[in-house]
Amino acid sequence: MRDFSQGHEWLSINTATVRRQGDLVAIFEACGRHGIRAVSPWRDQVASVGLERAIRAVKDNGLVLSGYCRGGMFPADAAHSAGMRDDNCRAVDEAKALGAPCLVLVVGGLPQFSRPGSAASKDIFAAREQVEAALADLLEYAGSLGMPLALEPLHPMYAADRSCVNTLSQALDLCDRLDPHRSGRLGVALDGYHVWWDPDVMAQIARIGRERLLAFHVCDWLVPTGDLLNDRGMMGDGVIDIPRLRAAVEAQGFGGFVEVEIFSERWWQVPLDEVLATCIERHRSVV
């Protein structure tokens, strides 16, 4: 396992972590000031400064991307499926324009939450079938542009409204079916927050293989967790044994950026430079 105690050259900041503290340009400049080399921006943040300005700010601050967040939200009723497809193709285009190494996919849950306005359903099995069909479709488009797609399994508490792909096993089964030859076009974004609880997680990490390990995210699980979405913890403040997960991931040959992604009402109140300084310190001490 790489020694992170002496520096933070492999730290990436997912820009949602500081989304309240400034726009994307301000976030990229702050990363530049702190010697952070990589970022993973969100589409809404890119849209609010404009794609061209975002591309320029990446270059101006000497940054690279560790991913682009996010495509997906596949389940939709018939009236919303063309819009869903267009939206995802645009996400691929933006990822390409920004020079992202992959587009991260949060696949969506039931159609009424995935694409609001869609007819309500309680059939999560059907939602999973829709995910597979739409992913196969998007894979053709993304493949034609050379943009890898990174499936991110989400914690089961998001099954209804954000992602009906909830375990690493399930994500890897999808990869096996849609890209059996491990072309590198389809893989996973592994976030410790979503998978740490899984009794099967170590066996599944061992199954990933280097060519499918497209991104690795960290934060921490707090006890108590006050909110299902926006009470994630800074690394070290919770109960996840992060080094154990990182060791397993690196044993697969992963040598890329470790991306900090924290949705937290608490950390969104803290000044931008203080959040980044804390991420750097924790990256060196507890990741």
Add this chain to the structure above:
Amino acid sequence: MRDFSQGHEWLSINTATVRRQGDLVAIFEACGRHGIRAVSPWRDQVASVGLERAIRAVKDNGLVLSGYCRGGMFPADAAHSAGMRDDNCRAVDEAKALGAPCLVLVVGGLPQFSRPGSAASKDIFAAREQVEAALADLLEYAGSLGMPLALEPLHPMYAADRSCVNTLSQALDLCDRLDPHRSGRLGVALDGYHVWWDPDVMAQIARIGRERLLAFHVCDWLVPTGDLLNDRGMMGDGVIDIPRLRAAVEAQGFGGFVEVEIFSERWWQVPLDEVLATCIERHRSVV
């Protein structure tokens, strides 16, 4: 699948559902008034009226138990392990005295949450080993009294603090290892709230077998869910396809009570008789 539309003879009320509205005697009397035949009481509610009075109130209201909640919370440090064992043996004794068909087990998470005061740990793998060892131990005691133990896998969002057994697969693997001959002494309590998201749930239900299906609980998953513990929904108000789960459970030969267990700040504000009337109506229409 049984037709529930004409009556509620197979409805059981888990007493936590109305724990703020009255003591256990008041709850049992209300169940009697509503023609509810079965209940599943909690230890703290029994303790607060006294075991003998609880036993008498069961009989006086013509009730039977569908389970007794709960034993478990196995992970503990050395200083707390003897206390943990004694506590669990007492839970078995109480279940026996009350005539419960099984003692439901919530196995506990990390030791500092499972048995407060225990030394803190981030090792969920070690917690799982502690669960297995302590369960094997309790199984001997419970077996000597003829009290079946029902492992309840809990939703992964409770992995840290309530249960490190988070999937039906994991619970059944434990049953296979500790009771390979399916003696009936060890099985599962299946709660739709905890397992509905699992992509493997149908295959695992098919694996349970009648002799290990000791209890079946229902409530609903709300979107949004405002609190990890106390925002469970009344059946029909959320996104779980409950009839699909019940059909799978009954296809295993299960013909017992369907137990309503709802932890909800909202429903705890509603009068006892209104909650029970709603449970009856939903039991007939959406379970």
